[in-house]
Amino acid sequence: MKAMKKILTRSMLGTAAVAALMGGLVQGAWAQETLKVGVLASLEGPFAAPGQDSMRGADLALKHHNGMAGGKKIEFVKVSSDATPDKAVNSTRKAVEQDKVQIMIGPLSGDEGIAVKNYAKTQPNITFINGSSGAQAATLLDPAPNFFRFNTEGAQWMVGLGEHALAKGYKRTFLIAEDYGFPYSQVQGFMASYCAKGGKVIDKAWVPLGTKDYASVIAKIPKDIDALVVVLGGSDAVNFLTQYEQAGGNKPMVGGSITVDQTVLNFKGKRRESLLGTASAGPMADSIDTPEWKKFVADYKASFKDGFPSPSLFAYLYYINTKAALDALDVVKGDLSGGQKAYRDALQKTKFMGPAGEVRIDDNRNGVGTTYITEVTKAADGSFYNKVVKTVPNISQTLGLSDAEFKKMGLGSRDVPDCRK
Amino acid sequence: MSAAKWRRAMNSSNAAALAPSRASAHALPSTLRSTVNDSAADTATRHWMSSAWNALSLRHLAVIAVIAIALLYPVLATPFFTFQIGAQSLALGLIALSLTFLGGYGGMVSLAQMTVAGLAGYLFAIFGSSSMPAISLGWPWWLALVFALTLATAFAAAVGWLSVRTEGIYTIMITLAIGVAFFYLAQQNYTLFNGFQGFSKVTAPSVAGIDFREPLPFYYLVLVCASGGYFFVKHLVRAPFGAALQGIRDNPRRMQALGYNVTAHRVGGYAVAGLLAAVGGVLMVWYNGRISPGTVGTGAMINILIIAVLGGMKHPIGAFVGAIVFVLLQNFAIDLVDRERFNLVIGGVFLAIVLFSPDGLLGLWAKLRSRFGPGTPTFKTKRRLQ
Numbered sequence: 001m002k003a004m005k006k007i008l009t010r011s012m013l014g015t016a017a018v019a020a021l022m023g024g025l026v027q028g029a030w031a032q033e034t035l036k037v038g039v040l041a042s043l044e045g046p047f048a049a050p051g052q053d054s055m056r057g058a059d060l061a062l063k064h065h066n067g068m069a070g071g072k073k074i075e076f077v078k079v080s081s082d083a084t085p086d087k088a089v090n091s092t093r094k095a096v097e098q099d100k101v102q103i104m105i106g107p108l109s110g111d112e113g114i115a116v117k118n119y120a121k122t123q124p125n126i127t128f129i130n131g132s133s134g135a136q137a138a139t140l141l142d143p144a145p146n147f148f149r150f151n152t153e154g155a156q157w158m159v160g161l162g163e164h165a166l167a168k169g170y171k172r173t174f175l176i177a178e179d180y181g182f183p184y185s186q187v188q189g190f191m192a193s194y195c196a197k198g199g200k201v202i203d204k205a206w207v208p209l210g211t212k213d214y215a216s217v218i219a220k221i222p223k224d225i226d227a228l229v230v231v232l233g234g235s236d237a238v239n240f241l242t243q244y245e246q247a248g249g250n251k252p253m254v255g256g257s258i259t260v261d262q263t264v265l266n267f268k269g270k271r272r273e274s275l276l277g278t279a280s281a282g283p284m285a286d287s288i289d290t291p292e293w294k295k296f297v298a299d300y301k302a303s304f305k306d307g308f309p310s311p312s313l314f315a316y317l318y319y320i321n322t323k324a325a326l327d328a329l330d331v332v333k334g335d336l337s338g339g340q341k342a343y344r345d346a347l348q349k350t351k352f353m354g355p356a357g358e359v360r361i362d363d364n365r366n367g368v369g370t371t372y373i374t375e376v377t378k379a380a381d382g383s384f385y386n387k388v389v390k391t392v393p394n395i396s397q398t399l400g401l402s403d404a405e406f407k408k409m410g411l412g413s414r415d416v417p418d419c420r421k
Numbered sequence: 422m423s424a425a426k427w428r429r430a431m432n433s434s435n436a437a438a439l440a441p442s443r444a445s446a447h448a449l450p451s452t453l454r455s456t457v458n459d460s461a462a463d464t465a466t467r468h469w470m471s472s473a474w475n476a477l478s479l480r481h482l483a484v485i486a487v488i489a490i491a492l493l494y495p496v497l498a499t500p501f502f503t504f505q506i507g508a509q510s511l512a513l514g515l516i517a518l519s520l521t522f523l524g525g526y527g528g529m530v531s532l533a534q535m536t537v538a539g540l541a542g543y544l545f546a547i548f549g550s551s552s553m554p555a556i557s558l559g560w561p562w563w564l565a566l567v568f569a570l571t572l573a574t575a576f577a578a579a580v581g582w583l584s585v586r587t588e589g590i591y592t593i594m595i596t597l598a599i600g601v602a603f604f605y606l607a608q609q610n611y612t613l614f615n616g617f618q619g620f621s622k623v624t625a626p627s628v629a630g631i632d633f634r635e636p637l638p639f640y641y642l643v644l645v646c647a648s649g650g651y652f653f654v655k656h657l658v659r660a661p662f663g664a665a666l667q668g669i670r671d672n673p674r675r676m677q678a679l680g681y682n683v684t685a686h687r688v689g690g691y692a693v694a695g696l697l698a699a700v701g702g703v704l705m706v707w708y709n710g711r712i713s714p715g716t717v718g719t720g721a722m723i724n725i726l727i728i729a730v731l732g733g734m735k736h737p738i739g740a741f742v743g744a745i746v747f748v749l750l751q752n753f754a755i756d757l758v759d760r761e762r763f764n765l766v767i768g769g770v771f772l773a774i775v776l777f778s779p780d781g782l783l784g785l786w787a788k789l790r791s792r793f794g795p796g797t798p799t800f801k802t803k804r805r806l807q
Contacts, residue, residue, distance in 0.1 A: 044764055080755060080763070084715035085621075090505060094752055097501035111618060115711065118621065179609070180617035208609050209617065414611070 035072040035334060037325065038079060038095035040106025040116075041131055041318065045082030047108055050314040054108055054131055056304050057311065057318030061326060063303060069326040070334025077101050083108065085115035092116050096126055102336050103329075104128045105322055108314065110135030110154070110181045120144040127340050127347070129325045132317035136185050136411050139366035140397060146340075148347050150324040150359050151317045152283050152369040152395060154185030155192075155412060157257045159399050160392035161281040162194025164373050165254050168279065170227035172200050173254070176217055176240065177231035179206040179414070186231050186256045188412025192399045195419035201229065202420055211236060214243045221249065231256035237264050245269050255280035258313070260376060265384040275384060278376045284316050284356040285372040285388050296355035320354045327352060357393060366397045491648070495640050504636035504708075506748055511640075511647040512708055514744035515701035517728040518647075518737055519694035522654050525734040526663060527690040528670030530589075533580050533596035535725045536603045537695045538702025539717030541573035543607065545703050546620035546712055553615050562626040570699045577695020578688055585687040600722045608714040619713025623706050633707065643704050647741065650697050654737045657693065666690050731774055733781030742782050746770075 039058050042051035055078060062074055077099045079091040088107045095101045104126060107116050113133025120128040121144045130138070130149035134157070139149055165173070173194075177183040191201060202225065205217045217240075221228070228251050232240055237259050252274070255264075260280045267275065284293075296319070300311040311319075328346040336343055351360040357370030370393045374386035398406035410416050495503040516538045524530045548565035551557040560568075584595045607614040625633035625642070633639050657663045665686050668676045673683050706712050715721070724747070732743025750770060755763040778785040 078755070082715075082720070084718075085711060085713060086709045086716060089709070090509075090752070093501065093505055097499065097505070098752075111713065114621065118710070179611075208605075 033072045034075050035069070035103075035329070035336075036075050036077050036099060036101040038077045038092070038099065038101035038104040038106070039131075039318075039322075040079050040081060040088065040091055040095065040104065040108075041314075042083045042108045042112075043078075043080035045084070047083045050132075050312060051080070051108055053308060053312045054314040054318040056300070056307055057315035058105060058131075058322040060300060060303055060315070061319045061322035064299070064323070065326045065330075070329035070332060072329075072334040074326065074329075079106075081107060081112060083112065085111045088112035089115050089119050092119055092128075096123055102126060102340070103325055105318070105325060106131040108132050110138075110185075113138040113149075117144045117147045120147045125339050127325075127344060129321050129347075131321060132314045134185065135181050136188075136397070137181075139364045140411065143364050145365075146344065148324075148344075148361060148365045150321045150350070150361055150367045152367045152371070153397065154182050154257070155189035155399055156367075156369070156395045156397060157282050157371055158186050158189030159193065159281075159371055159395045160373055160390065161190050161254065161279060161371075162192065162199060163197060164279055164281075164390060165190075165194060165227065165229075166197050166199050168227075168252075168277075170199070170252070170254065172202055172225045173227050173229050174221050174225045174251075175201050175204040175229040175231070176214075177204070177206060177229075177256070178209050178211075178233065178236060180209060183231045183256065184412040184414065186412075187229075188409075188417060189399060190229060190231075190254075190256075191417045191419065192401065192409065195417055200419055200421070204414070206414055207232075207236075209236070212239055214240045215247075218244055218247045218249065221251075225251060227252045227254055229254045230259055233258040234261070234263060237261075238267065241267060242269060250274065253278045257282035260374075260386060265376065265386075272384075275376050276378060279373060279389075280386065281371050281373045282313065283369060283371060284313060285374045285386050286310050287374070287385055287387055288356055288372065289388065290356075292353060293355045316355065320359050323352070323354070324350045324359060357391070362396060364397065368394060368396050371395050491644060495637050500636040503640045506745075506752065508636070508640045508643045508704075509708055510744040510748045511643045511741065512701050512704040513725075513728060513748065514741035515643075515647045515650050515704065516698050517725050517732070517740035517744055518650050518654060519697035519701070520725055520729045521732075521734050521737055521740045522658075522697065523690060523694040524729065525736075526658050526670065527666050527687065527694075529581075529585070529687065529690065530593050530726070531580070531584065531596040531691070531694070532593055532722050532726060533577075533600045533603075534694065534698045535702075535722040536600040536717055537573050537577045537580070537698040538705060539607070539712065539721075540576055540603065541569045541699035541702035542623075542706035542712045542716065543614060543620070544569035544572055545706055546623045547613065549623065551620040552622040553620055556613065556615055557620070566703065569703060570696065573699035573702065574692055574695045577698065578692040580695075581688040581691025582684075585684055585691070597719075597722070600717070601719060604714055604717050604719065607717060614714075617714065619711065619716075621711035623712060624710055625707035634710075639707070643708075646700055646704060650700065651737050651741070654697070662686070662689065727771060731771060731781050733778075733783030735780055736783055739781055739783045746782065 039055065041054035042048060043055070058076065062076065065074070067074060077095050079095045081088040081091050092104060092106065096104060107113055108131050110133050113130060113135050114137055116128060117138045120126070124146060126146065128144070128147045130147070130151065132151065134151070134153035136153055136155055138147070138153075175187065177187055187204075195201070202222065203220070205220060207214070207217060230237065230240065230253050233256070237255075241264065255278055257280065260278055264275070296316075297310055300307060300315065324347065328343060328350050331346040331350075332342045348361065348365070351358065353359075356372070360368055362368050370391055372388050373390040373392065375389050376384050377387035379385050401409070494507055498507065516534055519537075520531065520534045523534070545565050547556060548558050548560045548568050549562055550559045580596065580599055583599070584592050587595055607619070608617055610616065625639060627633065631638045633642050658667065665676065665681055669681065669683050669686055677683050705716070709716070728743040728747045729740055730743070731746060732739030732741065750767045754766040757763065757766055774782060774785070778788065780787070
């Protein structure tokens with residue numbers, strides 16, 4: 001009996017060893033067909049939560065491809081930054097030079113994008129695809145031939161909002177925005193058409209990121225304006241709104257792409273009702289009424305039990321960029337030889353119907369896409385949401401202006417554009 | 422005179438130096454204690470003399486090995502390891518070295534060392550050339566370098582002058598305040614520091630046909646600066662100035678009574694540390710190719726303290742050991758666990774090291790050696806003597 005048991009054990013061990021060996025061999029064969037793709041997002045620091053959602057967007061795109069592209073198994077090498085450009089470049093360098101990824105997706109925020117674009121120039125054999133960063137300069141100034149961005153950027157997201165504000169009768173506005181690159185772009189996107197059509201932004205208040213006390217800004221707001229243009233994000237927007245209400249302010253608002261989010265919509269102050277009708281714009285909206293968007297939201301919810309109630313902007317942007325990267329791999333059948341030239345040509349020609357409109361790129365390898373103009377509306381259950389009131393398709397990086405006109409205006413900054421008088 | 426001698430002298434007196442009672446160093450007890458310490462140091466010295474030979478050969482072997490590894494490292498490593506791990510560790514280590522010098526030998530823990538380094542980097546970008554021609558003056562790199570280092574050292578001396586009148590935790594507080602103030606100044610000032618975006622395209626120069634932007638030349642440049650800083654500190658702590666500084670660390674009242682100008686020595690200590698940090702700061706800017714407020718933020722300031730404590734503050738080499746471990750963790754912790762939890766590994770390792778060895782990795786090494794190593798006799802006898 002004992003001997004039997006021994007033999008049995010031995011034979012089982014032997015079988016296991018052979019199986020393990022076979023498995024190893026099979027895996028070895030498979031490894032040949034694995035393609036490494038790096039994904040960089042901010043999993044630490046101030047953008048940790050959006051960074052996590054970015055990864056969900058990338059994962060969802062890979063899931064829609066069944067984990068394969070161009071006949072190869074895709075392996076994501078995920079790296080993290082803390083939203084500083086230094087860390088973004090360090091992490092990208094690690095993925096490219098140490099983990100040997102051939103395609104790199106990321107980063108999340110604007111200045112990181114510029115830094116990664118500069119790094120891309122030192123690695124001509126690797127293709128870099130943006131994650132969700134939206135700095136104008138990444139593709140407009142001194143672009144890298146191997147850096148692609150399928151999403152539109154901060155200025156493009158605001159195109160059409162200027163006309164919409166004028167249509168609502170806001171002829172004179174006062175602007176309050178955070179003092180860094182992304183709001184500069186947003187403000188330019190708004191003002192380019194707003195100023196051209198006769199609107200006046202009589203003064204701008206640039207406040208540092210994370211400002212708590214808006215008393216001095218509120219004191220400066222003149223009486224004879226029609227509306228406020230508020231390009232603040234997250235807690236800054238809520239702080240401003242609360243203090244503006246306490247100071248007795250009653251002007252309507254126009255918001256930036258990340259201003260009127262859930263924290264603002266859940267605002268409980270007395271002015272809550274006056275939020276109704278606040279217009280803002282962005283590359284997507286929760287309430288888009290197309291089958292593509294609804295499928296995207298349903299897939300997101302089904303795939304990520306721990307995710308947000310609805311995919312965030314970041315998940316959406318990483319999704320379309322990752323999808324573009326994988327689609328182009330399918331086109332070239334996973335062939336990345338010859339310095340990835342064929343792959344880049346395929347990327348350049350990539351064009352598909354994304355969850356929120358068509359996705360394609362221009363000659364600077366920057367996205368041309370749709371902007372959604374929304375207004376805060378009351379739902380049947382009394383909660384507030386952003387209702388899509390207008391879609392503006394085919395927005396280029398020159399904001400609908402000709403190249404010469406756009407060049408004359410220059411990139412958005414504190415003083416550009418300007419229409420006080 | 423040798424480093425070993427001083428280290429032993431320090432080891433025996435450091436406990437006294439770091440004790441909070443130093444703040445209220447009222448005459449008698451502390452004087453007594455330091456007399457005891459002095460005699461302990463003396464015994465240690467005499468002992469060291471006798472066992473000099475067998476210790477020397479071993480030490481030299483280790484030193485030669487370290488130098489060989491440092492020199493041959495880029496030949497063996499990939500460009501990634503040369504640049505991102507090697508060069509970055511050494512540059513960070515140089516900044517941490519300034520804190521080790523200030524804290525270990527001067528008894529002043531300053532959190533503003535990264536601020537000094539960052540200021541040097543900013544000044545180099547402002548005087549030299551960058552992506553912001555409207556602000557950068559475009560001076561030749563060597564002139565910009567001289568001005569950046571000089572002004573940053575002067576700034577460090579000013580920080581020292583402001584904080585030397587405080588002790589212990591108050592020094593930490595005041596230097597933290599200076600660091601945070603500088604961070605917000607850099608973030609909100611647009612005429613000089615270009616606000617949130619800072620400067621990019623701040624590159625290392627090409628000298629005599631050698632492009633220091635390339636991983637290999639840059640590694641050797643950083644290696645030369647780091648070892649220069651290391652040997653400078655090792656030399657300085659044996660020189661009269663360094664000895665006086667350590668005396669002040671252990672008993673300022675006594676040194677004052679002996680006729681030393683305590684404040685001047687401490688400010689001098691800050692200036693020296695400032696120069697080291699400034700060199701490290703310029704190297705960091707060359708490494709990153711850019712500088713923005715995030716480089717001098719609270720996280721970065723505390724990282725320098727972590728590196729110094731991690732390595733151990735009793736010997737200058739600790740700063741570099743700490744930096745290597747820190748950079749390795751930062752780069753590879755993400756491969757060990759879940760992508761979203763990797764900071765847990767970094768924190769866990771730091772906690773473990775500090776918990777099991779308050780003297781950092783150097784302390785851990787000494788402990789292991791005293792237990793298992795071949796150098797046991799020296800250590801054991803030394804313990805018995807004390």
